[in-house]
Amino acid sequence: MKDISRIKMGLSCPMPKFDFDSINLGHGSGGVLTHNLLNSGVFDVLQNDLLNKKHDGAIFELEGKLAFSTDSYVVNPVFFPGGNIGELAVNGTVNDLAMCGAMARYLSLSFIIEEGLPMEEFWNILNSIKYCCDNAGVQVVTGDTKVVEKGKGDKLFINTSGIGTLHKKASISFDRIAPGDVIIISGNIANHGIAIMSKRSGLEFETDIVSDTTNLNFTVQKLLNVFGEQIHFLRDATRGGVASVLNEIAKDGGMGIEIAEKAIPVAEQVNGACEMLGLDPLYVANEGVFIAVVDASVANDLVVLLRNDENGSNAALIGIVTNDHRGQVILQCAIGGKRVVNMLPGEQLPRIC
Amino acid sequence: MKYLSEYRDAAIVEKYLDEIRKLVTKPWTIMEVCGGQTHSLVKNGILSLLPEYVRMVHGPGCPVCVTPLHLIDKAVYLAEMEGVILCSYGDMLRVPGSKKSLLEAKAAGADVRILYSPLEAVKIAKDNPGKEIVFFAVGFETTAPANALSVLHAYREDLKNYSILTSHVLVPPAMEAIVDDEMNVVQGFLAAGHVCTIMGMDEYYPLVKKYKLPIVVTGFEPVDLLQGILMLLKQLENGECRLENQYTRFVKAEGNLDAKKIIQEVFEIADREWRGIGNIPFSGYEVKNEYATFDANKKFNIRLDKAEESKECIAGEILRGIKKPFECPQFGKGCTPIKPIGAPMVSSEGACAAYYHFSNMEAMA
Numbered sequence: 001m002k003d004i005s006r007i008k009m010g011l012s013c014p015m016p017k018f019d020f021d022s023i024n025l026g027h028g029s030g031g032v033l034t035h036n037l038l039n040s041g042v043f044d045v046l047q048n049d050l051l052n053k054k055h056d057g058a059i060f061e062l063e064g065k066l067a068f069s070t071d072s073y074v075v076n077p078v079f080f081p082g083g084n085i086g087e088l089a090v091n092g093t094v095n096d097l098a099m100c101g102a103m104a105r106y107l108s109l110s111f112i113i114e115e116g117l118p119m120e121e122f123w124n125i126l127n128s129i130k131y132c133c134d135n136a137g138v139q140v141v142t143g144d145t146k147v148v149e150k151g152k153g154d155k156l157f158i159n160t161s162g163i164g165t166l167h168k169k170a171s172i173s174f175d176r177i178a179p180g181d182v183i184i185i186s187g188n189i190a191n192h193g194i195a196i197m198s199k200r201s202g203l204e205f206e207t208d209i210v211s212d213t214t215n216l217n218f219t220v221q222k223l224l225n226v227f228g229e230q231i232h233f234l235r236d237a238t239r240g241g242v243a244s245v246l247n248e249i250a251k252d253g254g255m256g257i258e259i260a261e262k263a264i265p266v267a268e269q270v271n272g273a274c275e276m277l278g279l280d281p282l283y284v285a286n287e288g289v290f291i292a293v294v295d296a297s298v299a300n301d302l303v304v305l306l307r308n309d310e311n312g313s314n315a316a317l318i319g320i321v322t323n324d325h326r327g328q329v330i331l332q333c334a335i336g337g338k339r340v341v342n343m344l345p346g347e348q349l350p351r352i353c
Numbered sequence: 354m355k356y357l358s359e360y361r362d363a364a365i366v367e368k369y370l371d372e373i374r375k376l377v378t379k380p381w382t383i384m385e386v387c388g389g390q391t392h393s394l395v396k397n398g399i400l401s402l403l404p405e406y407v408r409m410v411h412g413p414g415c416p417v418c419v420t421p422l423h424l425i426d427k428a429v430y431l432a433e434m435e436g437v438i439l440c441s442y443g444d445m446l447r448v449p450g451s452k453k454s455l456l457e458a459k460a461a462g463a464d465v466r467i468l469y470s471p472l473e474a475v476k477i478a479k480d481n482p483g484k485e486i487v488f489f490a491v492g493f494e495t496t497a498p499a500n501a502l503s504v505l506h507a508y509r510e511d512l513k514n515y516s517i518l519t520s521h522v523l524v525p526p527a528m529e530a531i532v533d534d535e536m537n538v539v540q541g542f543l544a545a546g547h548v549c550t551i552m553g554m555d556e557y558y559p560l561v562k563k564y565k566l567p568i569v570v571t572g573f574e575p576v577d578l579l580q581g582i583l584m585l586l587k588q589l590e591n592g593e594c595r596l597e598n599q600y601t602r603f604v605k606a607e608g609n610l611d612a613k614k615i616i617q618e619v620f621e622i623a624d625r626e627w628r629g630i631g632n633i634p635f636s637g638y639e640v641k642n643e644y645a646t647f648d649a650n651k652k653f654n655i656r657l658d659k660a661e662e663s664k665e666c667i668a669g670e671i672l673r674g675i676k677k678p679f680e681c682p683q684f685g686k687g688c689t690p691i692k693p694i695g696a697p698m699v700s701s702e703g704a705c706a707a708y709y710h711f712s713n714m715e716a717m718a
Binding site: 203205275277278333334335336337338339340341342345346 | 357361362363366367395396397398399400401402447456467468469575689690691701709710711
């Protein structure tokens with residue numbers, strides 16, 4: 001698990017004096033307030049050579065094959081145990097690129113802010129973005145800020161897009177998944193979703209479970225350096241959790257998947273919270289866990305390497321790819337029976353009793 | 354996890370299965386009453402482990418499934434009223450009403466909030482004096498104490514803007530209705546462990562006596578369920594009918610006296626309509642007259658036309674154990690958890706949804 005002491009609030013630079021205590025429509029008008037917010041806020045915190053040019057877009061050169069990805073972040077609450085929306089926005093896109101086998105280089109960053117967002121919260125989120133960019137070795141080089149009326153947003157939405165350079169040995173795609181491949185998970189599942197749930201209005205409960213949000217790009221690069229093309233497929237198990245990723249692999253890869261319930265790592269506290277809430281950890285979101293489908297010949301070595309990495313200490317072999325029951329994920333239950341693991345229909349809703 | 358992992362032990366499961374296989378000499382039909390038990394049986398793959406002679410049918414113990422259509426319509430109506438915050442347990446939101454579900458009302462702008470506890474709704478009422486807070490108080494005897502307690506809290510704090518829309522149902526009358534049905538196939542019951550944790554076991558002796566049916570109060574984990582099934586089969590094979598308690602770690606003969614006192618303070622027993630089954634006499638709770646100001650039914654005096662159930666849904670037969678989800682022509686076709694026609698396809702405790710999620714065995718074959 002990641003070192004919680006790194007959590008970034010304390011690392012924020014002191015907030016400069018802004019005209020207002022909270023964001024208002026004027027901050028998105030393109031006028032004086034926008035300029036003040038950008039110049040003494042965004043640009044100051046995120047500054048780098050490309051961003052400092054304050055052009056409409058960033059101009060740069062990159063060598064080799066590239067990967068390009070985008071994602072939007074609408075999490076509620078925007079601050080949650082172990083992180084905030086800004087961290088997700090950086091780590092999420094960095095990780096999407098990592099799953100392609102790429103090292104993120106440049107990001108775009110767009111805010112859609114609901115008026116009334118306290119300036120201090122915005123400042124803290126901005127500093128978290130800076131912290132996560134530094135951690136992941138990526139730079140924000142272009143962006144946008146819009147403000148919408150109260151009630152038209154949910155505090156803050158963020159979109160990031162990213163460009164990354166592909167690892168020379170990376171060859172990751174659905175069509176490389178083959179029967180006999182082994183499925184590996186990089187760590188304990190369901191922490192992020194449960195951390196969010198514990199703070200969601202109406203469902204709050206006391207826990208010290210924290211989100212697992214982190215950048216996975218260095219971990220993936222390490223794996224690619226050693227195992228290269230033997231890594232057939234990677235995907236981070238974010239929305240919809242591990243079950244959804246495995247179903248995507250089964251359906252889009254046209255393969256059958258078999259996993260063992262006993263092998264899937266879940267922290268005891270998370271398991272307890274899932275029991276209490278009536279949720280299946282297989283469907284709960286993660287932000288720092290990925291699934292790797294790899295050639296069986298390297299599976300054990302890859303798990304050993306992962307376990308020595310700070311993002312993979314609970315890595316485990318959880319299943320195999322098979323020619324049988326194509327398009328389906330079958331779970332070997334801990335007590336011996338078998339069942340199908342389907343895609344989630346809509347949101348997982350907490351049950352009555 | 355303590356008190357959980359012991360009850361999910363593969364070796365103990367195998368031991369019970371082995372005993373069941375050796376014991377059974379003829380076919381038996383057993384109903385597990387509670388949707389939580391159905392969920393666990395299917396999720397843990399227990400149905401595929403039991404010998405063919407043991408046929409499990411799934412009972413009406415899913416509160417989401419048996420809440421009548423017109424009450425869902427009422428909840429939607431209230432949610433759409435200006436100035437109302439409608440609070441509900443999560444899995445009620447997707448249940449289709451005659452026109453829409455609460456989830457659809459929420460998407461159209463209604464203030465619908467998912468809560469775990471009605472006490473949270475009382476807090477919302479306190480924080481929003483200008484709004485009317487209605488809690489959709491659904492459930493069996495298990496949720497009744499907390500729902501009743503919310504009324505007592507609101508009463509003590511003199512809140513004028515809190516009320517509950519009750520759809521409380523009781524297990525023993527439903528079991529009786531199932532056995533009384535001329536198409537009944539059930540030969541023994543696994544009674545719902547959580548309900549008995551609250552209510553105790555006394556209510557079940559008359560059932561055993563009247564209908565000569567064995568009943569075993571049973572828990573929810575794989576080991577609980579298999580032990581309960583084994584205890585029931587022993588009685589059936591020996592021609593006995595007794596009330597037994599498998600779930601001794603929680604269920605006491607007298608139940609939870611404090612919880613029962615709270616229920617009795619706020620609720621009284623009344624006739625109740627069950628979705629898919631119909632009216633069952635004395636099978637539910639109503640808010641007592643003393644607390645009428647907290648009864649959303651009385652407070653808002655809603656008059657809605659009574660809507661017709663979809664003719665395509667065979668929920669009634671499913672909930673009485675007469676048919677299995679696979680036997681419905683709409684199962685997995687016109688009716689899926691994404692677009693359910695009937696309530697048993699909604700909650701994870703509904704038999705149809707449990708089958709849909711976990712046991713697509715045809716494709717596995």
